[in-house]
Amino acid sequence: MFRQYRMGFDFWALILFLLIMIPTWLWLAIPAPNDVLRSESLTPVLDGIGTFCQVIFLFLLTTFLNKGRRGLSLGPMLLCCLLCTVLYYAGWGLYYADIVAWPVILLMTLPPCFAFGFWAMHQRCWIALIPIGFFTLCHLGSAWINHFS
Secondary structure (H helix, E strand, O other), rough: HHHHEEEOOOOHHHHHHHHHHHHHHHHHOOOOOHHHHOOOOOOOHHHHHHHHHHHHHHHHHHHEEOOOOHHHHHHOOHHHHEEEEHHHHHHHHHHHHHOOOOOOOOOOHHHHHHHHHHHHHHHHOOOHHHHOOOOOHHHHHHHHHHHHH
8 A cells, every 4th residue: 555655755744734724823822702612622633633633644745756647737625625724714704703603613613624635636646535534533533512502
């Protein structure tokens, strides 16, 4: 399985990660009007597992390059990745506009996970899909338990 990969560095995977993280960094610096995300997490273990999976998938996306990867060719997976990133930013925009409802929280939860999944598929980095899947489950579980129950 690993014969189809070579070690390298995917600059664009890092850029995607940084783009996804910008709203979180802004949120850390500038509280939202009705900032329900600042409440103490009820799921610290799940959050820790999610963070671990995030580190693993970022490592895999940025360093394990499939020999058949596509680069930045505009295809359906890259378009879906970009759409998910836009939806994620829209969720943060609504959150800062003091619209705090479950669809907004979902916009802040699922699209970034899907963006990484679509990027992995676009770059044929199949091994990253496993930690991305676990990260998605942890992220959704945490959002559900902390904000919907």
